[in-house]
Amino acid sequence: MRAGQSTRRVSTDLVGIAVILAAAGIGFLLFPDNLALLTRIIALALLVLSLDLVTGYCGIATLGHAALYGAGSYAAGVAAAHFAISDPLLMTLAGITAGAAAGLVCGLVILRATGLPQLVLSIATVYLFHELANKLSSWTGGSDGLSGISPSPLLGLFAFDLWGRTAFGFGVALLLVVFVLLRILARSPFGMLCRGIKEDPLRIRSMGASPYRALAKMYVISGAVAGAGGALNAISTQVVGLDSLSFTLSAEALVMLVLGGTGSLYGALTGTVLFMLFADFVSAASPFHWLTMVGALLVAIVLFAPKGLYGSISDYLARRRGTA
């Protein structure tokens, strides 16, 4: 039984990897001229996965998560533009490090409160980060954005081409690595501790664990993931703007997560893809009403599939399997 359980786990991981690869392949075939969109979806998927770690897995309400993503984006951009660190892997490492550091700072602040005050603190942090980036314009380019980022070829072999093929391939690889690491994290002792904290922090305390420490640690991990997404964004678009550090992006990330379903990696991925493709499609078809349509989609999903698209479907399948 136990061996069966662990093989089943590994095989669901393999299914996940296969699904991501298949989705990437289909995207590549459907949008050969718009790989930039696909790469942007991957970068945002990393942000939404990162948000899922604190919101879905730990129950922390935040509308400021783009602070971590933006920190990663600017770190990768600044490394390339000001320090001539143009190796894409090193830029990604810079993004991950800065994201983790931003996660620590934001986490220590946001975790001081719970509930509504926590939400307000999270909004405050993203505004502060935004303002900081705006003020440090000699480093960040302020409202003009940070340019002059030209990553050198990946592994010295694959140049970042005009069509965005290398960036896309790099994004897919990055997403796969993160996905596998997060699957391992979710079932580790630490993942189990976080599930307990989400449900009943007081009970966890009586077992000897400190929720604050654990959640701060999760924020650092979450920051690393968001930072990787931010770095991917900097590498692929070769500019970094203040919008990567905005309240709007934070709110959109939360919308994507809720669309897909919180508390599962697949939910986060589904929500991001759904939101981005829908927004792209609708904004091309009807440039003036696309926000209305996105709003309507959100209302429909929240009303009819309150656990998000992925969450509701997997619930439905589990129920059917239960009655069958």
Add this chain to the structure above:
Amino acid sequence: MSPILEARNLQKAFGGLKVIDDVSLRLEPGDRVALIGPNGAGKTTFVNLVTGNLRSDSGDVLIGGASVTHSGPAERAHRGLVRSFQVTRLFQDMTAEEHLALAILERDGKTHRLAGSYRAMPQVMREIGILLSTLGLGTVAHRKVREIAYGQQRLLEIALALALRPKVLLLDEPAAGVPQSDTGRIEAALADLPADLAVLMIEHDMDLVFRFARRVVVLAAGAIIFDGPPQAVTRDQRVREAYLGSYANVRRAH
């Protein structure tokens, strides 16, 4: 012997109502104490003050002679002070096995590991197996808590406390809600506890109290009115009055 747990002059009021009024109590290693008293006497509140789940208005708590008055419940748990809850508090989405794994890993300082699984730790699996079979939970090991009967959840609550290998164990009505057929499991588990563990059990079932306790403490209206051997408790005039309700009324009137 020196006390493993000491509560000194604890006080707690909710609003204007004094719920714990200058209570002191010492437990020594190996103690088997029953804490009894009428409904609303303050028994659960006393446990909450001792474990740090509630902050006392004044007074001190010492574990093994060291003050923990200013430490939170997590720190006190790590020093060996473990409790169970009167109303079961378990994680609805976790299996019985995962509960015990989490407790054991936390006790051993391993919950911050980012990879691996308790299933690959033979020691942990063995310990879980022993705890589950002691409390007759083997058949529900892989069930989520929300799918198992309340009586079994009560047993899991006790297994969880034991998994932390306490030095002092505070059990808040462990048998409440457990079907008669299963109370034997609880008694057997209690009888098997390490001899040097100090146990304080809140319990309303006097048969259970008399079988378990070597010392009985009676709390009424927030104060200790009796502390002595079980044989003496039923003969005590103040205890009789407290259970008739008169004692509580007199104290509240002041």
